Amino acid sequence: MTLTQLRYVIAVADTHSMNEAARTLFIAQPSLSQAVRELEEEIGTPLFNRSNRGVRITPEGEEFLGYARQVVEQYRLLEDRYIEKKNSKKRFSVSMQHYTFAVKAFVELVKQFGMDEYEFAVHETKTYEVIEDVKNFRSEIGILYINDFNRAVLTKLFRESELEFHEILNCGIYVYMWKGHPLAEREEISLKELDEYPCLSFDQGENNSFYLAEEVLSTYAYKRLIKANDRATLLNLMVGLDAYTLCSGIICESLNGTDYCAIKLKSEEIMTIGYLKRKGAVVSPMGQKYLEEIRKFRESVL
Numbered sequence: 442m443t444l445t446q447l448r449y450v451i452a453v454a455d456t457h458s459m460n461e462a463a464r465t466l467f468i469a470q471p472s473l474s475q476a477v478r479e480l481e482e483e484i485g486t487p488l489f490n491r492s493n494r495g496v497r498i499t500p501e502g503e504e505f506l507g508y509a510r511q512v513v514e515q516y517r518l519l520e521d522r523y524i525e526k527k528n529s530k531k532r533f534s535v536s537m538q539h540y541t542f543a544v545k546a547f548v549e550l551v552k553q554f555g556m557d558e559y560e561f562a563v564h565e566t567k568t569y570e571v572i573e574d575v576k577n578f579r580s581e582i583g584i585l586y587i588n589d590f591n592r593a594v595l596t597k598l599f600r601e602s603e604l605e606f607h608e609i610l611n612c613g614i615y616v617y618m619w620k621g622h623p624l625a626e627r628e629e630i631s632l633k634e635l636d637e638y639p640c641l642s643f644d645q646g647e648n649n650s651f652y653l654a655e656e657v658l659s660t661y662a663y664k665r666l667i668k669a670n671d672r673a674t675l676l677n678l679m680v681g682l683d684a685y686t687l688c689s690g691i692i693c694e695s696l697n698g699t700d701y702c703a704i705k706l707k708s709e710e711i712m713t714i715g716y717l718k719r720k721g722a723v724v725s726p727m728g729q730k731y732l733e734e735i736r737k738f739r740e741s742v743l
Contacts, residue, residue, distance in 0.1 A: 444516060446480045447509040449473055450488060454506050457495050507577035514578075533727040534562035536574035537584035538655045539643055539672050540714075541693040546734035548696075554727070565672070568655060569648035575717045576602040581728050583717035584735070586689070588710065590660075594652040603720040609735055614657055614710045615690030615703040619679045624704070631707040636664045639684040641675045644668040656687045657712055676701070689714060691738050 452462040453473070463470040481488050488502035498506065533550075537543040547563050564574055568585060575583040587595050587606065599606050616630050622638075624630055640663045643655045651659045667684065669675050676697065678684045689712060690703040716732060718724055724732070 442480060442483060444513065446476055447513050449476050450480065450502075450506065450509055451513060453477060453489065453496060454498050454502070457497070459491075459496060503573075503577070511578045531558060531727070532560045532562070533725070533731070534564070534574075534580040535582045535584065535728075535731060536564040536566055536571045536580040538568060538571060538586070539565055539675075540584060540689070540691070541672070541696050542689075542691045542738045543584045543735060545693040545696055546731055546738075549734045550727070550731050553730070559727070567643070567645050567648065568653040569645065572598055572602055572604065572717065575604055575719060578719075581718065581722075581725060582731065584714070585717065586655075586657075586712045586714045588657055588712045590657070591652040591654075594650075599717065604717045605720050606715050606717055608713050608715045609732070610738070611711055611713050612689045612691070614706040614708050614712065615688050616685050616706050617679075617688040617690075617692075617701060617703050618683075618685040619676075619700055620702050621680070621700075622683050622685065625702055627704055629705045629707050632658070632661060635685060639665040639667050639678070639682050641667050641669060641678055641684050641686040643675075644670050657710055658687060658708070 449462070449466065452466050453459060456462045456465065459474055459477075460470050463473045466473065477488065484505070486501045486505065487499050488505055489496040489498055535543070535547060544563065544565065547561070551559075551561055562580070564570070564580060566574070571580075571583040571585050574580040583604075585595075596606070616624075616635065618625055624634065624638075642659075645653050645655075667678060667682075669678065675684075675686060679686075679701065687706065688703060690705070692701070692703050716735075718728075
């Protein structure tokens with residue numbers, strides 16, 4: 442196994458094509474295919490499924506790719522530091538479900554440490570991709586929730602991905618809507634009272650399982666339901682359609698503005714918000730500081 446082979450595998454996985462990967466690597470396609478096959482034979486594991494429509498990475502390949510990316514990245518840092526004598530920046534990356542408070546914590550982190558010595562990345566994405574990002578070393582930390590409904594399924598996914606889930610806070614369920622909504626002045630709202638208004642949910646793409654939904658009560662038979670891909674669209678739909686979504690009740694007015702509110706839902710349901718990390722890995726000082734910023738939001742839900 443060589444560093445060159447690892448780079449080849451990463452290029453093929455990123456382009457989904459032997460031909461395209463060969464072009465980006467400036468090598469002949471037969472040479473690339475042979476190098477990948479030799480690596481597969483050496484490790485005794487097929488990394489790709491090949492067809493006339495291209496190549497698709499296998500489940501075993503996904504796991505291998507996570508380690509390969511880490512090795513290549515670490516080598517690049519060594520090369521920058523000791524061969525090319527570059528002053529490489531320290532890096533911190535986090536993936537999360539669509540939580541404003543998690544973004545706010547990230548903003549505070551960047552403000553405190555600045556960007557002269559650090560390179561930051563934040564991925565607000567789908568539930569399954571949060572898990573995959575941490576598993577494959579794209580992010581050090583992943584922020585998501587579990588509850589009684591999805592706990593067994595997600596815990597199994599965490600275990601299979603060699604990840605650990607750690608609790609940050611517990612909270613009830615809130616209805617998030619704009620302040621011009623007809624029910625915005627209520628202290629509590631039931632799901633029945635919301636039947637005539639559109640419920641908004643984040644689209645989970647190919648992994649569109651009830652257990653991977655970002656919103657609790659995903660199996661409820663909503664009379665009106667709209668899927669969307671990003672938080673800005675959801676906010677616009679709230680104003681335009683008197684729509685709503687279900688959330689933790691943690692509001693960050695400094696980011697979303699003062700035009701929205703969270704009202705307690707009449708439900709005994711509890712959601713546990715926590716963070717994912719790789720099993721056995723030690724959270725970096727930057728990661729620990731980020732988690733401290735998130736824990737500050739506990740006061741707003743107690």
